[in-house]
Amino acid sequence: MTSGGIRxxxxxxxxxxxxxxxxxxxxxxxxxxxxxxxxxxxxxxxxWSPEAYFLNNVALGVCVVIGILVFGAMFIAMFRxxxxxxxxxxxxxxxxxxxxxxxxxxVIILIVLAYLATGGLRTFADTTGSEMTVKVTGYQxxxxxxxxxYKGKAIEKVGFMSKLDYESDETRQLNSGLxxxxxKVDGYNTYxxxxxxxxxxxxxxxxxxxxxxxDVIHSWWVPALGWKMDAIPGIxxxxxxxxxxxxxxxxxxxxxxxxxxxxxxxxxxxVPKEEFEKWLADQQAQANPPAPAAPAGASTAAAPATAQAxxxxxxxxxxx
Amino acid sequence: xxxxxxxxxxxxxxxxPSNFFVRWCMSTNHKDIGTLxxxxxxxxxxxxxxxxxxxxxxxxxxxxxxxxxxxxxxMTTMHALVMIFGAVMPAFVGLGNWMIPLMIxxxxxxxxxxxxxxxxxxxxxxxxxxxxxxxxGGGPAGGWTMYPPLSLQGDSVAYLVFAVxxxxxxxxxxxxxxxxxxxxxxAPGMDLLKMPVFVWSWLITAFLLIAVMPxxxxxxTMLLTDKYFGTSFFNAAGGGDPVLFQHIFWFFGHPEVYIMxxxxxxxxSEIIPTFARKPIFGYKAMVFAIASIAFLSFIVWAHHMxxxxxxxGGEIFFMYATMLIAVPTGVxxxxxxxxxxxxxxTFETPMLFAIAFVILxxxxxxxxxxxxxAPADFQYHDSYFVVAHFHYVLVTGAIxxxxxxxxYWLPKWTGHMYSEFWGKMHFWNSVIxxxxxxxxxxxxxxxxxxxxxxxxxxxxxxxxxxxxxxGFLFGASQLIFVGVIIHCCFFSKKKAPxxxxxGAKGLEWTVPSPAPFHTFELPPVIHDEELAHGHVED
Numbered sequence: 067m068t069s070g071g072i073r074x075x076x077x078x079x080x081x082x083x084x085x086x087x088x089x090x091x092x093x094x095x096x097x098x099x100x101x102x103x104x105x106x107x108x109x110x111x112x113x114w115s116p117e118a119y120f121l122n123n124v125a126l127g128v129c130v131v132i133g134i135l136v137f138g139a140m141f142i143a144m145f146r147x148x149x150x151x152x153x154x155x156x157x158x159x160x161x162x163x164x165x166x167x168x169x170x171x172x173v174i175i176l177i178v179l180a181y182l183a184t185g186g187l188r189t190f191a192d193t194t195g196s197e198m199t200v201k202v203t204g205y206q207x208x209x210x211x212x213x214x215x216y217k218g219k220a221i222e223k224v225g226f227m228s229k230l231d232y233e234s235d236e237t238r239q240l241n242s243g244l245x246x247x248x249x250k251v252d253g254y255n256t257y258x259x260x261x262x263x264x265x266x267x268x269x270x271x272x273x274x275x276x277x278x279x280x281d282v283i284h285s286w287w288v289p290a291l292g293w294k295m296d297a298i299p300g301i302x303x304x305x306x307x308x309x310x311x312x313x314x315x316x317x318x319x320x321x322x323x324x325x326x327x328x329x330x331x332x333x334x335x336x337v338p339k340e341e342f343e344k345w346l347a348d349q350q351a352q353a354n355p356p357a358p359a360a361p362a363g364a365s366t367a368a369a370p371a372t373a374q375a376x377x378x379x380x381x382x383x384x385x386x
Numbered sequence: 387x388x389x390x391x392x393x394x395x396x397x398x399x400x401x402x403p404s405n406f407f408v409r410w411c412m413s414t415n416h417k418d419i420g421t422l423x424x425x426x427x428x429x430x431x432x433x434x435x436x437x438x439x440x441x442x443x444x445x446x447x448x449x450x451x452x453x454x455x456x457x458x459x460x461m462t463t464m465h466a467l468v469m470i471f472g473a474v475m476p477a478f479v480g481l482g483n484w485m486i487p488l489m490i491x492x493x494x495x496x497x498x499x500x501x502x503x504x505x506x507x508x509x510x511x512x513x514x515x516x517x518x519x520x521x522x523g524g525g526p527a528g529g530w531t532m533y534p535p536l537s538l539q540g541d542s543v544a545y546l547v548f549a550v551x552x553x554x555x556x557x558x559x560x561x562x563x564x565x566x567x568x569x570x571x572x573a574p575g576m577d578l579l580k581m582p583v584f585v586w587s588w589l590i591t592a593f594l595l596i597a598v599m600p601x602x603x604x605x606x607t608m609l610l611t612d613k614y615f616g617t618s619f620f621n622a623a624g625g626g627d628p629v630l631f632q633h634i635f636w637f638f639g640h641p642e643v644y645i646m647x648x649x650x651x652x653x654x655s656e657i658i659p660t661f662a663r664k665p666i667f668g669y670k671a672m673v674f675a676i677a678s679i680a681f682l683s684f685i686v687w688a689h690h691m692x693x694x695x696x697x698x699g700g701e702i703f704f705m706y707a708t709m710l711i712a713v714p715t716g717v718x719x720x721x722x723x724x725x726x727x728x729x730x731x732t733f734e735t736p737m738l739f740a741i742a743f744v745i746l747x748x749x750x751x752x753x754x755x756x757x758x759x760a761p762a763d764f765q766y767h768d769s770y771f772v773v774a775h776f777h778y779v780l781v782t783g784a785i786x787x788x789x790x791x792x793x794y795w796l797p798k799w800t801g802h803m804y805s806e807f808w809g810k811m812h813f814w815n816s817v818i819x820x821x822x823x824x825x826x827x828x829x830x831x832x833x834x835x836x837x838x839x840x841x842x843x844x845x846x847x848x849x850x851x852x853x854x855x856x857g858f859l860f861g862a863s864q865l866i867f868v869g870v871i872i873h874c875c876f877f878s879k880k881k882a883p884x885x886x887x888x889g890a891k892g893l894e895w896t897v898p899s900p901a902p903f904h905t906f907e908l909p910p911v912i913h914d915e916e917l918a919h920g921h922v923e924d
Contacts, residue, residue, distance in 0.1 A: 100843060100845035102844070105832065106829075106832050107765055118762050121759050125755060129753075132752075136723060140744065144731065147727065148730075155728070168716065179709065180705070186760075186761030187702060187705070238449065238450060240450040242450075246449045255843060285767075298695070299628060300622020300627065301629065320693075322528065328839030
């Protein structure tokens with residue numbers, strides 16, 4: 067979506083970087099993947115991600131204003147009340163009115179921030195009304211995605227591992243001699259943030275993620291979606307997203323998970339609904355080929371159960 | 387409150403024993419043990435710092451150039467453990483050991499032999515911990531937070547657990563000693579609400595230590611039995627829960643954070659009034675704020691866990707409780723500024739570090755407030771934004787306060803003035819490079835760089851390189867500190883007066899410089915105007 071081609075050409079690159087700086091700061095267009103010189107969070111590309119972005123900006127603004135007041139007062143004090151300028155120390159050490167004021171005002175600011183943040187939390191926690199479920203499982207050091215259901219219909223056998231792409235993996239070896247700057251896709255550097263097989267999802271559909279892990283704790287983080295959620299063995303966490311714009315959104319594992327923690331990226335490829343449905347149908351067809359003859363073992367196992375034994379292995383299969 | 391000197395009489399003479407081994411290894415003297423703590427923590431500061439140099443060198447540019455990822459993880463883990471348990475905590479205990487008896491008019495700590503034991507455990511604990519780097523299988527690499535199941539994959543679990551046990555025993559004994567000293571050994575007339583803020587901050591910190599170190603000991607013991615004795619406290623396959631560990635750990639871990647900052651508040655509350663030549667603004671409010679922060683520290687632990695999938699109610703509770711901490715912390719900052727307002731300030735090295743503390747710690751507090759907002763934390767969590775946040779509160783917070791306290795009392799300890807020129811060189815180099823080091827890390831986190839990764843996408847290259855340059859120069863600047871200390875101890879010709887700083891108040895300035903081996907063998911007669919908070923009405 068955004069990967070404006072920044073080439074190694076020096077001046078061009080500097081100008082482009084400045085433009086990106088400005089965009090990053092004042093974020094009209096939301097680009098979702100990290101850019102060189104990026105200074106702030108991005109708005110992201112999902113229905114919920116502007117909540118985190120908005121709260122970040124409000125809190126940052128509040129902190130900057132308070133900082134200017136407090137540090138300003140300090141610097142004035144350091145200038146005016148220097149012994150070298152002949153300042154004589156006063157004796158007071160108390161002012162009830164002032165103390166009440168500067169306890170009360172922060173409380174009011176905090177109440178406003180808490181109100182805003184509570185709204186964001188409530189919408190984030192509401193995973194109801196989703197039209198699609200994807201199960202995410204973290205492993206050392208790759209992700210597994212299983213498509214559970216879509217528009218009320220269960221999806222069978224569509225799932226795959228997603229791991230660091232070959233080019234990044236070659237380049238990242240100690241003293242590989244390969245240049246990380248050369249790992250690019252369409253002019254955008256994807257070193258360590260590209261995978262062999264991205265998670266494909268539709269745009270404009272509320273997707274529920276159920277997130278767990280197979281060995282140690284991982285954390286599934288795509289900044290453009292606005293959140294991360296820990297993937298914990300033995301626990302299934304839920305989160306949701308509704309991506310608003312098509313694009314490739316990149317993220318990384320965010321919980322230390324061993325030696326290759328830095329090398330298990332996430333790529334979410336958001337495509338229009340029709341394209342997704344076609345992709346899904348392809349995947350299902352590959353996973354469940356309309357085999358003319360079911361394997362002998364399977365049919366004998368299923369045979370005693372029902373008279374329609376010949377159909378059983380093809381469309382449904384038996385969940386293990 | 388009057389009492390006779392209760393310390394043991396193994397050396398009745400007034401000088402220190404001349405035998406090196408007897409003096410340092412068998413010491414029961416609070417000043418010598420304080421010195422041991424401080425020297426030990428300085429050593430650990432450089433060992434932990436060298437690990438940080440390895441980290442910043444590897445992160446200097448994209449691609450792996452120096453170390454394997456597993457070794458990188460060992461470095462991040464050991465850097466944190468050594469800095470927290472080896473550098474910051476012993477430094478505060480050392481300052482407390484040296485200064486609390488002097489500040490309250492006590493002849494020594496209440497339990498001098500236990501004092502010796504609590505120090506001498508530490509070198510063994512760290513020998514155990516650091517030795518893992520040289521053993522097959524390597525050191526702990528699962529992060530200082532030791533989250534299972536990852537931490538259980540390491541081969542050094544037993545070493546780590548026993549080292550943590552030893553550190554915990556040392557801390558608990560030190561805390562008991564400080565509480566016993568402050569509550570029982572104050573000179574007549576040193577009422578609780580006339581004590582220096584530093585003594586108050588240590589009293590409250592000591593209670594935090596006693597409350598939470600056993601919790602940490604329990605958590606790591608469960609790790610040990612999960613690893614070697616077949617239990618399943620944290621093993622989901624055996625009916626346990628990996629998240630349980632995080633709850634227990636952070637129930638220790640959050641008060642631990644304040645154990646590392648409350649004494650810093652105390653130090654700065656001594657130094658700023660001295661160099662502003664004006665009593666501290668709102669003494670009682672300062673003490674009450676420290677106590678409130680200590681109380682709140684027990685009910686905010688799960689803000690470290692906003693991304694583990696807490697229920698909505700839990701997230702809301704811990705978010706609100708965490709935000710509340712901003713109120714007493716704000717009061718402290720406003721009071722420090724008000725102390726400066728209307729003063730007559732000079733800017734010697736301790737004051738410079740104290741002012742830098744107020745500004746930079748506050749920046750760390752601001753990012754802390756941002757992190758408290760759970761929906762935004764879903765983005766910040768485990769990113770470099772967090773790394774920037776806690777280094778602002780720990781390096782420019784805790785460590786700057788320790789450095790300020792060292793410069794403040796060094797003439798009292800050694801009897802000689804340090805070099806003001808080199809002290810200021812140390813200050814300006816530290817304050818510039820530490821910001822070059824940590825400020826860009828905010829941007830990296832906001833752009834999406836996770837923490838604890840040995841390599842990164844080239845989009846993060848610029849700020850990482852700037853950060854590394856700042857890191858190398860900040861590290862090098864600390865060599866100036868060592869130079870100033872060595873010069874002051876052994877070579878300085880300039881004698882320090884008893885009251886080293888013009889505006890200094892408190893009992894520690896009534897004894898000679900250097901402070902003799904034994905002080906206040908008879909309780910001093912206290913005149914309220916000698917005390918910094920002698921007649922406090924507010």
